[in-house]
Amino acid sequence: MESDRRSARFWGPEPDPSGPLERVGVSTSQYETYGPYGRDASVHTAETLPYGLYQDTYRPGYEAETSFVPEPVPVPVPEPVAPPPLPRQTPPAPGTVSPEPAPPRTPAPGGRAARRRRARSAERPESAVRRLLPQALVVAFLAGGTTAFVAQDKAVELSVDGRQRTLHTFADDVSELLAEQGVRVGAHDVIAPARDATLTSGDEVAVRYGRPLRLTLDGRPREVWTTAHTVAGALDQLGVRAEGAYLSTSRSRSIGRAGLALDVRTERAVTILADGRTRTVRTNAATVREAIEEAGITLRGQDTTSVPLDSFPRDGQTVTVLRVTGGREVREEQIPFQVRRTEDPSLLKGTEVVDQAGRPGLRRTTYLLRSVNGVRQKPRLLRTEVVRAPRTQVVRVGTKPRPVAVAGAEGLNWQALAACESGGRPHAVDASGTYGGLYQFDNRTWHALGGKGRPQDASAEEQTYRAKKLYVRQGTAPWPHCGSRLHK
Incomplete structure (x- = not known):
């Protein structure tokens, strides 16, 4: 109840x-x-x-769902019946017996x-x-x-530069997964699949770091990036033909994150023409000189090639060896001297005095004579040097007016005297070098008559003037053999 x-x-x-x-x-x-x-x-x-x-x-949940709705039926309402009185719940009085409990x-x-x-x-x-x-x-x-x-929750395979692991993640795409795992990627790194690819359980994500490779391929330097871990893998990734090539390092050498310097010379076919013969060699030489040596050709003396010996041989290139013979030829030639003239008012007009005689210089020129494959070439100027410099001649030119006639000496045949003494030559000098000029003056007599320098350097007019002054003083005595010609 x-x-x-x-x-x-x-x-x-x-x-x-x-x-x-x-x-x-x-x-x-x-x-x-x-x-x-x-x-x-x-x-x-x-x-x-x-x-x-x-x-x-x-x-x-235990009531069955039904869509049945019954039609309302009028039911007579009975008269309400009063309920029977309930037993009292007060405790019994002391000394009384409790009633029997209800069934x-x-x-x-x-x-x-x-x-x-x-x-x-x-x-x-x-x-x-x-x-x-x-x-x-x-x-x-x-x-x-x-x-x-x-x-x-997704289970994915993550490979970072070859290190693979399985992990659970709630990331929606590859970019969130890499950020969640703290994997930093740069511009030269490779991610597969792409950053924005959606992740599902069972996917595989690979990250391969890029490595700088300072590659010199057949003499041409450049910098490239590779995700390979070894030199062999990098060459395969870059498409470089390594068969028969020269490598500056081992193919199995690993490439670190800092990169590597690598020199690669692929095998090339080079044709060499020498001594009338043609030779074709396959080589990975670094210079034309090395390729010629591999062909068994020796260069001697001045021999050279059609291309520089230190240049890089290209595939299919033809190199001609030039056999050069010849020597040097030295030629000397004079350098003419210059004349510097200065005016001297103490000398009669028309008189020139040489204070310093000029001297020609000497030039030496060296030429290179060549014969290429037996054909003589045009001489080539090698160098020029001055052995002796020329010396300038210094001459004083008189500007003093001509003197008037000398009294007592006019009317004489001075031309005949000059012809007898010097043959009529103003610059004549005897074999001993003591006498000079038209009238064969010695230097002492010439200076005593007021002359300057040497008599043979003075003009004919001045020499005749000084001869007339000498005749007035001494007569025909200065010319013992030809003095008689004055009176003819």
Whole structure:
């Protein structure tokens, strides 16, 4: 009895026995209950709202859903019957005997589940929804969160520069995965798949770091980037033909993140023409000189080639060896001297005195004579040097007016005297070098007559003037052999 009351209190408010019992659209037997004293229609008389006045948002899982709605049937309402008085609950007076306990109440037909259904049906729908909604939200949140948690977790394979590992992640794409794992990538690094690729469970993500390679390929330096770990892998990645090539380092050498300097010379075909023969060699030589040596050709003396010996031989190139013979030729030639003239007012006009005799210089020129493959070439100027510099000749020119006639010496045949003494030559000098000029003066006599320098350097007029002055002083004595010619 007490448990039934607790069940009724839990599932809804206890009905008022004094209220009327309304039966709408159902048979009377559906509202009949069993009280503690037998069949009693007044025990549970809570008012029940008819269907259609509100929307029921809750239905217990054990109630079958049905779309059947019965037609309302008018039912006669019986007269209410007053319930029997309940026993008093006051304790008995001292000295009295407690009455016998009431016999246990027989459960009503239908059991506890039926009573609970009737109690739930008596509840108002709003209170049931308010009580069950938080529980439903919690259950839905837990169920949805668990499903989302399981759906977002992905197992992927991540390989970073050859180091592979399996990990679980909630990243949506490759970029988020790399940021989550702290993997930094640069402009020359390779990521597969791309950064914006969506991740799903079971995907494989690979990151390969770029390495700088200072590559000199067939003499042409350049800087490239590679993701290979070895020299052989880098050559294969760059498409460099390594068969028969020269490598500055081992093919198995690893390439670190700092990079590597690599010199590669591929095998090339070079044709060499020498001594009337043609030779074709396959070589990975660094210079034309090395290729010629590999062909078994020796260069001697001034031999050279059609291309510079230190140049890089190209594939398919033809090199001609030039056999050069020859020597040097030295030629000397004079350099003429210059004459510098200065005026001298002490000398008669027309008189020139040489103070410094000029001397020609000497120039030496060296020419290179060559014969290429037996054909003589035009001499080529090699160098020029001055062996002796020329000396300038210094001459004084007289500006003094000519003297007047000498009294006592005019009317004589001075031309005949000059012809006898010097052959009529003003610059004549005897074999001993003592006498000079038209009249063969010695330097002492010339200076005594007022002459300057040497008599042979003076003009003919001045020499005749000085001869006349000498005749006035000494007569024909200065010319013992030719003096008689003056009077003819």
